[in-house]
Amino acid sequence: MGENEISSAATVQIEIAGQRASQPLMLTIPRVPLPEMSVPGSVFVFPGGKATLEVNFQREGVALPVELRLENLPEGVMCSPVQVPGDAPKATLELAATGQAAEGDHQVQVVVAAGERTASKPLIVVVRKSLFTMQCFRVVTLKPGETRDVDIPIIRRGYTGPIQFAFENLPEGVNLTANAAAQGANSARFHFAVSPEAHERVRSVYVRATGGGYTFSDAMVVRVSRQEGTGFLPKEIGFDPQLAPLFRRGSFGGRLSAKSKAALCDAYGGTPESENAVFRGLAWLAAHQEADGRWSLKDYGRIIPTCDCHLDAEKEKEIVDSDTAGTALALLPFLGAGITPENAPEEPAELTRYRNGVRRGLWYLMRVQVTDPKSDKDGHLGGNTYAHAIGTMALCEAYGLTGDERIQAAAQRAIKYLMNAQHKEGGWRYGFREAGDMSVVGWVFLAIRSGQLAGLKIDESPLVRAGRFLDTCGVGPEPYKLSEYCYQPGGEPKISLTACGLLTRQYLGWKKDNAHLLAGIKKIMTQLPPASAQNVGSLYYYYYATQVLHHMEGEEWDLWNHRMR
Template structure:
């Protein structure tokens, strides 16, 4: 270690400074050690520097002249922004800096794989289903409080639901599920166009929903204006199904969000999730009402995945399963044998539950229902259906339409099934809808038959929906779509947007029940995604059945 230098006393003279030695030698050594690279750098560096400076100057001049207006505008914007910020609160910068996320750019994906065709284009909220924001103090006092929802032992997952060929659900809470993707966004527009809907049919749906919204009571319910005023659960579920079919939920912020929320609140308040009558709707007098209420809850949950709905939807489905009779049917009351008509509504509710992929449906319940369909089915292929047995079964009746739709949902009867082809032929040829009539016929039949033929697709569907093709002009007229639209009340007044009560079973539910069924029939193009792919064999089997 080197020692620290000792301080020099002040009284001692300063030591003499040695003379510099070898200065010239040092310069000669430096010159001798200069490399070829250094000599080259010293020779050319000045030229490079000058050339680079000239190029930089030229580039600067070009940028100055080319960008002069932009710079001026930018300066003006900065000044304006500075002045504005003095008067207003600071705002977040919402500029999209990532061009890869620019919503205005065309997707690079193929048309069939476009993201916007598989997503929802509405504003989505994430608020849990809570008390409706309405001025009615009674409604606020009776509103369902979501804090501390009691658990239900029956909700514990047990038997898994059927796999089937149903399109799977999934997705995030608050987003439209893929099982119901046809009800919103670009997918809805595509299905409407490809399925044979048009602007007139959508305008009729809009008018119908506007009329239904006006009929809602302050407690969120709807009431039939016919002979079944006491079936409030059924009326509420039916009206909600019409709104849900159009993509209106309490989470997707559209025109009728508040109406749907209040309606769901009513059903939830009247569907206990625990106790001896868990899942049974309070006030529901028949299994018809039970199924329609459950259908609305299951569809709303399947479309939004709102966790507040799930306990009630599951409880309502559990009650339906417990209420099934030994022969696989459902009667007016729980546990009693029933008929094909009541079975049709239970199957629709169970199907909505299965599509949600979260609500458990006992497979044994489905198997028993299929056995009942076999019991009431007639013909070698079971293409006609009776009431409680096969007696009286005939093609082209409301019960046959109900049976065929049930087969589609629970028994795998797709558009390539020979029995389905024969059944559809019967719907078109036997007691066909009298579309030329100025009086609405049996909407119960039209509602079921329209769904069956729509799922069958092909030429049969075009004939049903748009009418037969004129061999001379090639035009189609006299179809179900235009006939139903033309019968809607479009004269100003309290009934504007509704349909007059039909001449069949729905007429007993009055204008409300008939209108809800008409709206859902005109939503057939997108209300449900097809469960099965159709091959060319579908038309071939249909033509063979017609012969």
């Protein structure tokens, strides 16, 4: 194997015609050197991933078979040795890390061995969940015909090599290119070019950056708009003589046609996945409606023997049993999809079969409503103020969509009860004329706003009193005290109630440039929905914050909408 040099003294003898001659000879077999290795300074591997390490050899003309291996590997990282033929100029080692491999920079040895002889060189095995990240999550607002370069920061985590880019889901008429980020570069330049004919659109563009065998993915919201910071009505609607009249009915009109819904969905970044999620939810609700039209909050599975979608027994005990609330909450998404007792959008076809369920649900609410003009309970739909307010929302939206005078009468009576149930200090709570809390006030204002949009009569004086109650719950930092809200006067601010309070303020007439509102928006934007999650999160907070930001439009809404979707 040539592990050691061998030297031996010998005698060379020659005999010719009986005569002999000899001469001493020193025989030396030199030691065969191990091949010299060329090893990179580091190799990256991800927990649960694999990586390759290429080692080059300088053999100096000696064909010596060797074994190549890694020693001192960290726990959770494995690498099998390889046998390298004597004439091979290079070899590849394959590393594999378990999902539990600890992140860090681990020094190991690359070892070449022939028999007892070994040689080694150091190598850093970098275990990282990510080698780099990019600050892509932002809104890029462009005008038709515009070109612009946007520099995106790169945060490297040990990897210094080049990074390549790819983009998906660009708005039609927008071209986005980027050269590879050079070795060690801390930013990348994205070049946008928009066609002059591009329609106004919002899209979540997916950025994929690849380097060192690792791919980083994130979204960038691209908005094509003629005027920055405002919403827009798609051309497909504004110039369609059949669709444009629907929008004279306010926020309800866009629900009434499959074409108008599709245009709005396409313009503002809706996806087939988001629409299918709605359709699956409607199918689940339809399957759990009872024969008399109600939906139950507590026993919603009693009509389906195989239903297994209840919470565990302990959590079910905490649920308030209110068929008014259950029925109203179930009706609202059907109404939101444009489904009424008589009509439904043309597509998808299955929406038409839900019309009868909407009819039965509305008739259930009207059937349980108190009708007694001489009583303080006149118009009450049952349950606490939460339940009544949600029921009022459903009736108001149903009237706004249908113009049905029977529903109008029930909705107006429900509004009357809400106004009569207000506490003298301006708030609402669970019981009739009970001192208010911010949460119930928020639901009441959702009902009031639905009534206003439907064209119902809403007295002004209860709203003025409600504004004074909101002032007492404002607990934001000075000078923007009304930017954050608490449950009841004197309490601590909560982000969910802050969103609730800000939405109520918008309904009371705050403009988009109100300093308190802008400070509250900034607070909300510090608590975006996560980029990925294993559960639905804080639905109460998301419900209010989504509406607040939708009314604001602009970049904050685009970012929030992407995360919520």
